[in-house]
Amino acid sequence: MASVGIKDVAARAGVSVATVSRVLNAHASVSPAARERVLAAVDALGYRPNTLARSLRTDQTRTLGLVISDVLNPYFTELARSVEEEARALGYSIIFGNADERPELQDHHIRTLLDRRIDGLLVSPADGGSPLVLDAARAGTPMVFVDRWIPGLDVPVVRADGSSAVRDLVAHLHGLGHRRLAIIAGPAATTTGSERVTAFRDALAAYGLELPDEYIGQGDFQAASGRRATERFLELPEPPEVVFAADNLMALGALDAIRARGLRIPHDIALAAFDDIPWFVHTDPPITAIAQPTGDLGRAAVRALTDLIEGRTPESVTLPARLVVRGSCGESPTTGTDSTTGTDSTDRTTGTPGTTRRSDA
Amino acid sequence: MASVGIKDVAARAGVSVATVSRVLNAHASVSPAARERVLAAVDALGYRPNTLARSLRTDQTRTLGLVISDVLNPYFTELARSVEEEARALGYSIIFGNADERPELQDHHIRTLLDRRIDGLLVSPADGGSPLVLDAARAGTPMVFVDRWIPGLDVPVVRADGSSAVRDLVAHLHGLGHRRLAIIAGPAATTTGSERVTAFRDALAAYGLELPDEYIGQGDFQAASGRRATERFLELPEPPEVVFAADNLMALGALDAIRARGLRIPHDIALAAFDDIPWFVHTDPPITAIAQPTGDLGRAAVRALTDLIEGRTPESVTLPARLVVRGSCGESPTTGTDSTTGTDSTDRTTGTPGTTRRSDA
DNA sequence: ATCCCTCGTGTAATCGATTCCACGAGGAGG
DNA sequence: CCTCCTCGTGGAATCGATTACACGAGGGAT
Numbered sequence: 208m209a210s211v212g213i214k215d216v217a218a219r220a221g222v223s224v225a226t227v228s229r230v231l232n233a234h235a236s237v238s239p240a241a242r243e244r245v246l247a248a249v250d251a252l253g254y255r256p257n258t259l260a261r262s263l264r265t266d267q268t269r270t271l272g273l274v275i276s277d278v279l280n281p282y283f284t285e286l287a288r289s290v291e292e293e294a295r296a297l298g299y300s301i302i303f304g305n306a307d308e309r310p311e312l313q314d315h316h317i318r319t320l321l322d323r324r325i326d327g328l329l330v331s332p333a334d335g336g337s338p339l340v341l342d343a344a345r346a347g348t349p350m351v352f353v354d355r356w357i358p359g360l361d362v363p364v365v366r367a368d369g370s371s372a373v374r375d376l377v378a379h380l381h382g383l384g385h386r387r388l389a390i391i392a393g394p395a396a397t398t399t400g401s402e403r404v405t406a407f408r409d410a411l412a413a414y415g416l417e418l419p420d421e422y423i424g425q426g427d428f429q430a431a432s433g434r435r436a437t438e439r440f441l442e443l444p445e446p447p448e449v450v451f452a453a454d455n456l457m458a459l460g461a462l463d464a465i466r467a468r469g470l471r472i473p474h475d476i477a478l479a480a481f482d483d484i485p486w487f488v489h490t491d492p493p494i495t496a497i498a499q500p501t502g503d504l505g506r507a508a509v510r511a512l513t514d515l516i517e518g519r520t521p522e523s524v525t526l527p528a529r530l531v532v533r534g535s536c537g538e539s540p541t542t543g544t545d546s547t548t549g550t551d552s553t554d555r556t557t558g559t560p561g562t563t564r565r566s567d568a
Numbered sequence: 569m570a571s572v573g574i575k576d577v578a579a580r581a582g583v584s585v586a587t588v589s590r591v592l593n594a595h596a597s598v599s600p601a602a603r604e605r606v607l608a609a610v611d612a613l614g615y616r617p618n619t620l621a622r623s624l625r626t627d628q629t630r631t632l633g634l635v636i637s638d639v640l641n642p643y644f645t646e647l648a649r650s651v652e653e654e655a656r657a658l659g660y661s662i663i664f665g666n667a668d669e670r671p672e673l674q675d676h677h678i679r680t681l682l683d684r685r686i687d688g689l690l691v692s693p694a695d696g697g698s699p700l701v702l703d704a705a706r707a708g709t710p711m712v713f714v715d716r717w718i719p720g721l722d723v724p725v726v727r728a729d730g731s732s733a734v735r736d737l738v739a740h741l742h743g744l745g746h747r748r749l750a751i752i753a754g755p756a757a758t759t760t761g762s763e764r765v766t767a768f769r770d771a772l773a774a775y776g777l778e779l780p781d782e783y784i785g786q787g788d789f790q791a792a793s794g795r796r797a798t799e800r801f802l803e804l805p806e807p808p809e810v811v812f813a814a815d816n817l818m819a820l821g822a823l824d825a826i827r828a829r830g831l832r833i834p835h836d837i838a839l840a841a842f843d844d845i846p847w848f849v850h851t852d853p854p855i856t857a858i859a860q861p862t863g864d865l866g867r868a869a870v871r872a873l874t875d876l877i878e879g880r881t882p883e884s885v886t887l888p889a890r891l892v893v894r895g896s897c898g899e900s901p902t903t904g905t906d907s908t909t910g911t912d913s914t915d916r917t918t919g920t921p922g923t924t925r926r927s928d929a
Numbered sequence: 930a931t932c933c934c935t936c937g938t939g940t941a942a943t944c945g946a947t948t949c950c951a952c953g954a955g956g957a958g959g
Numbered sequence: 960c961c962t963c964c965t966c967g968t969g970g971a972a973t974c975g976a977t978t979a980c981a982c983g984a985g986g987g988a989t
Contacts, residue, residue: 212975223939228977235978236936258683259624260975263944268620278649281642288639291666300680303664305652319661322619430846462850485791489823491852573945584969589947596948597966621945624974 211252220248231256262324271301271512272320273329274313276355277428278305280456281484282501283331286354289505290329297513299326308394308428310334317343327512331355334396349515353508355398363521365508366398367499367528369481370406375530376479376497377410380449383537385477389422389447391436391457400428403453403481422447426457433460441468441476449477449536455484458494477536481528492534499528572613581609592617623685632662632873633681634690635674637716638789639666641817642845643862644692647715650866651690658874660687669755669789671695678704688873692716695757710876714869716759724882726869728860728889730842731767736891737840737858738771741810744898746838750783750808752797752818761789764814764842783808787818794821802829802837810838810897816845819855838897853895860889 217224222241229237230245237245248254262268271294275283287303294301302325304316313333317340320328327349332340335357344350344360356364380388390407393400408418421443424436433452437460440447450465452458458480465476472478472492480487483498503526511521578585583602590598591606598606609615623629632655636644648664655662663686665677674694678701681689688710693701696718705711705721717725741749751768754761769779782804785797794813798821801808811826813819819841826837833839833853841848844859864887872882 213977214975224976225939225941225978226937229938232977236938238937241937255683257624257685257975259620259629259685260944261977263618263620263624263946263975264977266944278645279642281640284639284645288666288668295676305649307649315656322616324618324620459846459850466850485820486847486851489820489827489851490847491850574947575945585946586948586969586971587967590968593947597968599967602967618945621974622947624945624976625947627974 211254213254213256215252216245216248216254219252220244266324267326268324269299270323270325271299271327271329271509272304272317272323272325273301274304274306274316274320274331276306276313276331276333277308277456278303280428280454281486282455282482282499283354285501286331286505289502290353290509293506293509294513297509299509299513301329306333308333310337310396313337314339321348327351327516329353329508329512332357332397334394335398336396349512351508351512351515351521353504358398363511363515363523365504365511365524366526367504368525369403369497369499369528370409372497372528372530373403373406374410374413376451376495377407377414379495379530379532380477380479380536381414381416383477385448385536386416387422387445387447388416388418388449388451389424389440390418391424391426391433391450391452391461393426393428393453393457397428400453407451426453426460428454428456430456430460430463433457434464435460437461437464441465441470446476449479452478452480455480455482455487455496458487458496462490462494472535473537479536483531487533490535494535495533496531497528498531500526571618572615574615574617576613577606577609577615580613581605627685628687629685630660631684631686632660632688632690632870633665633678633684633686634662635665635667635677635681635692637667637674637692637694638669638817639664641789641815642847643816643843643860644715646862647692647866650863651714651870654867654870655874658870660870660874662690667694669694671698671757674698675700682709688712688877690714690869690873693718693758695755696759697757710873712869712873712876712882714865719759724872724876725884725886726865726872727886728865729886730764730858730860730889731770733858733889733891734764734767735771735774737812737856738768738775740856740891740893741838741840741897742775742777744838746809746897747777748783748806748808749777749779749810749812750785750801751779752785752787752794752811752813752822754787754789754814754818758789761814768812787814787821789815789817791817791821791824794818795825796821798822798825802826802831807837810840813839813841816841816843816848816857819848819857823851823855833896834898840897844892848894851896855896856894857892858889859892861887 213224213227217227222245226237226241227245229235230242273287273290275287277283291301302320304320306313306316310333314337321343329351330340331354340357344362350362352362352364354366388411390404392404395401404423411418424439426432426436433456437450440450450461452461458478461478465472470476478494480494480496483496487494487496507524514521574585574588578588583606587598587602588606590596591603634648634651636648638644652662663681665681667674667677671694675698682704690712691701692715701718705723711723713723713725715727749772751765753765756762765784772779785800787793787797794817798811801811811822813822819839822839826833831837839855841855841857844857848855848857868885875882
């Protein structure tokens with residue numbers, strides 16, 4: 208009934224609990240004889256240490272919290288997977304919280320994770336102003352931002368820089384003759400929301416193109432908002448020739464709206480997206496997208512966080528995103544099929560250099 | 569520095585720790601005056617109880633473990649989301665483990681969850697024989713199987729029954745003139761892997777059709793296996809007219825293989841899938857699929873598990889899946905566009921009745 | 930032979946909560 | 960006025976580990 212505790216092991220091995228604890232933690236010196244008896248007893252009784260008691264005493268859980276923005280978004284799913292993988296390799300386990308792009312849900316999960324006494328927190332903040340996050344950061348909770356961040360905090364950031372890829376995209380579009388380009392933006396409260404618009408506008412400027420307000424759709428990184436924004440574009444007296452969605456779910460919504468109108472891609476209108484996902488290969492036509500090195504981001508984030516926890520000084524990491532040209536903007540795919548279905552094994556980039564130093568704001 | 573504990577609260581409120589604990593847990597009788605002072609102190613100090621200590625003492629964590637088969641599979645992602653939602657509503661939080669369809673990873677997570685002293689476990693077993701799962705079940709760990717299960721255990725199962733929908737699918741295919749139907753099966757070690765084949769074969773039999781061995785592809789619920797199986801089908805002297813993939817990722821792989829061959833759907837070959845996902849609406853052509861009431865499954869599973877934990881006696885739940893006809897098998901979608909992008913709001917079923925009683929094996 | 934250091938080990942304090950038990954005050958009933 | 964109950968409260972044990980400290984035995988140096 209009562210599960211076996213360290214006392215039972217000690218009794219069976221004929222030693223004290225201290226000795227048992229010592230062999231289990233590879234601590235001080237224990238005689239080979241005693242160690243062997245303890246190990247045998249552990250094995251015989253099927254003893255597993257109570258992590259609650261252990262954590263209570265040692266004040267560390269070897270657990271990391273990860274709050275992701277939207278578990279239904281394949282990008283974050285892949286991020287979560289790589290995070291868990293790397294954490295496991297480093298001897299940590301991770302607890303997820305899904306914010307569903309809702310700040311109050313995000314805060315709920317952060318609170319819960321903090322209550323669980325996680326050793327560190329990985330966040331992709333759904334909004335810039337959560338007092339909880341600010342407090343935690345100031346209170347010294349080891350923390351790393353991934354994908355999105357909150358400016359002005361001394362918290363390492365691990366993210367992808369899409370500006371170079373966005374320039375490539377605009378060059379591609381311009382080369383195809385497109386001049387009226389629109390964007391569906393993410394929430395302004397997120398860095399990725401505003402940043403991508405800025406990058407897009409800057410890239411357009413290089414070609415002497417404007418980004419008028421009516422060509423900026425306001426989305427929230429969810430499919431429905433992409434659909435609404437696109438409908439609005441299509442009702443314009445002079446609709447855009449290209450719609451660039453700032454994430455993959457909004458691209459899905461855009462697709463939806465375009466199809467509902469009976470328009471054809473890329474003949475009637477072109478479509479491109481930020482974030483590449485396996486399904487973009489299989490839509491008709493395949494969708495041109497900007498791919499992030501998602502797996503690398505997740506791994507780098509975990510390493511930064513464990514560095515922080517274990518007393519080393521991590522740096523912020525910025526990895527380049529890259530443009531993946533498919534058919535949705537007017538050019539047929541170059542050669543053969545871009546048919547990689549699975550992982551990001553082909554993630555090779557031609558953009559800006561890799562890691563940059565941490566910016567202490 | 570040192571975080572505030574119950575002692576600090578007690579001191580500030582001028583009461584003993586026992587009293588503080590009592591007001592925090594709405595326990596025995598506490599004078600209104602004392603209660604108020606305690607609450608004020610809690611508020612002033614920003615006190616949060618240490619869940620580790622609490623759990624150690626009470627032997628309950630109000631935490632549920634969920635081990636899902638593959639976090640990159642949108643079906644499980646949606647399942648996870650609904651599970652977390654329902655659990656939160658019932659005052660539990662949940663810890664995920666991603667098995668990646670690998671039994672040893674599944675066991676790793678189950679072990680970790682058990683070590684964390686979760687109150688109950690939700691599993692979708694990646695294989696039928698994990699000794700860990702068997703032991704846990706026999707040891708009395710509250711446990712519920714979701715989606716997949718292991719026969720012969722007295723563990724409630726929450727799942728969808730696809731047999732009726734599969735019959736509908738076969739009727740649909742037969743009506744379109746298809747006679748040579750192939751299936752890409754999941755791993756035989758999973759119930760869903762073998763069950764769907766059986767349902768398919770039975771449905772075929774009703775039309776006097778066979779399911780020859782060479783029309784059964786062996787997959788593992790991952791995209792790559794779907795691709796391989798499909799390639800093998802296409803190399804057959806007499807290739808099938810229809811490929812039915814037993815999950816959505818393998819359907820993705822099938823799509824891939826078909827496109828690589830330069831074949832057109834549904835003209836050259838038809839495609840259908842088990843598990844419906846938002847992207848199926850947007851492929852070319854949209855893919856006919858069998859949709860599970862994923863959200864309901866997740867919620868029902870959590871309720872069954874909490875029933876078990878809190879001493880009530882849960883029943884197994886079987887909900888019907890339903891066929892969603894799109895264009896990938898030869899018929900153009902009935903009216904308008906099946907364009908629902910987001911949730912399963914249209915999940916209405918025409919199949920078998922709802923809940924069935926638990927089968928004590 | 931004596932001293933001292935090291936090694937292996939056990940005893941007990943501790944982490945931060947919950948909860949059993951005892952106790953004093955005050956009201957009701959006789 | 961005395962007795963008995965109830966109510967509110969505090970003291971201290973407890974959950975299951977880790978770890979500081981003490982202690983005895985044995986070996987090397989003097």
